Amino acid sequence: MKLYFSPGVCSLAPHIALREAGLPFTLELVDTNTRLTASGADYLEVNPNGYVPAFEAEPGFVLTEGPAIMQYIADRAPESGLAPPPGSAQRYRLQSWLNFITSEIHKGFSPLFKPGMPAEAKTMFKEQLAQRFDHVEKHLARHDYLLGNSFSIADAYLFVTTGWSGFVGIDLNRWPAILAFRERVQSRPSVQEAMRAEGLLK
Ligand SMILES: N[C@@H](CCC(=O)N[C@@H](CS)C(=O)NCC(=O)O)C(=O)O
Structure with missing residues (x-):
């Protein structure tokens, strides 16, 4: 799992969720001005809107939009209590x-x-x-x-x-x-x- 982030902005919320959930993940820094990631990749290929967060849940499955990303993370670790059970x-x-x-x-x-x-x-x-x-x-x-x-x-x-x-x-x-x-x-x-x-x- 990889979280694309910029320091202190809204991507910090899914970052906190990942640590609360205890899931293994990597971070990739994004420069939202140049639209480049720290590894030199074109971030617009990851999220055509150019903003963070984006979350590669598994190879080939990238989620955007913070609330959706955070719910995905919470549902991968139900014991963390980060989100109540779906449907409740x-x-x-x-x-x-x-x-x-x-x-x-x-x-x-x-x-x-x-x-x-x-x-x-x-x-x-x-x-x-x-x-x-x-x-x-x-x-x-x-x-x-x-x-x-x-x-x-x-x-x-x-x-x-x-x-x-x-x-x-x-x-x-x-x-x-x-x-x-x-x-x-x-x-x-x-x-x-x-x-x-x-x-x-x-
Ligand atoms: N609707 C998006 C909005 C994300 C958003 O506003 N990201 C800001 C940081 S908090 C950003 O990357 N801004 C830079 C830009 O839009 O170029 C979400 O909820 O994930």
């Missing part, structure tokens, strides 16, 4: 969170990273993200993790995306339950290892 009510709840994170939070951040985005538009996007954070805050004030008591792939994804707040001038002190959640997740050995492997921690 909790699995649909997980998918609901994954979709919320991908469409409302992950893609809510994207315009804030665009260099030419006018300041007025950025303020509007930040307000919308703040409303989404309010929703997550209410939930995490009552639960340690998105699905309740145990860590899932949705938590890895929420951890990674909320971690971008400081880069775009969003102060997370306004959401204490999210801050506490981030500390809880960051203290997990798999998260420490993944961050260290991506050069985000010493």
Whole structure:
């Protein structure tokens, strides 16, 4: 199994999932500007959209899109509890969170990273993200993790995306339950290892 990644971006979530699952894998660094991988391969041959993550599950089977990749990983290691069993009510709840994170939070951040985005538009996007954070805050004030008591792939994804707040001038002190959640997740050995492997921690 091979994960195509860039440091600190959304590919960190499946990277954490792989370590939580205890599956054997290799990493291949992608330069999303040149669209080349560290071994000099044309990344557009792997993912025609040019973005990370991409995941070679087995020779000839490449998956793209973070939520699909993370569910594949979780289902390869059901004992890890990273995702509830397919078809269960909790699995649909997980998918609901994954979709919320991908469409409302992950893609809510994207315009804030665009260099030419006018300041007025950025303020509007930040307000919308703040409303989404309010929703997550209410939930995490009552639960340690998105699905309740145990860590899932949705938590890895929420951890990674909320971690971008400081880069775009969003102060997370306004959401204490999210801050506490981030500390809880960051203290997990798999998260420490993944961050260290991506050069985000010493
Ligand atoms: N829909 C994709 C979006 C992935 C995405 O936004 N990747 C970003 C990093 S977080 C990226 O590689 N951006 C560089 C680019 O688009 O060229 C997914 O959920 O996997």
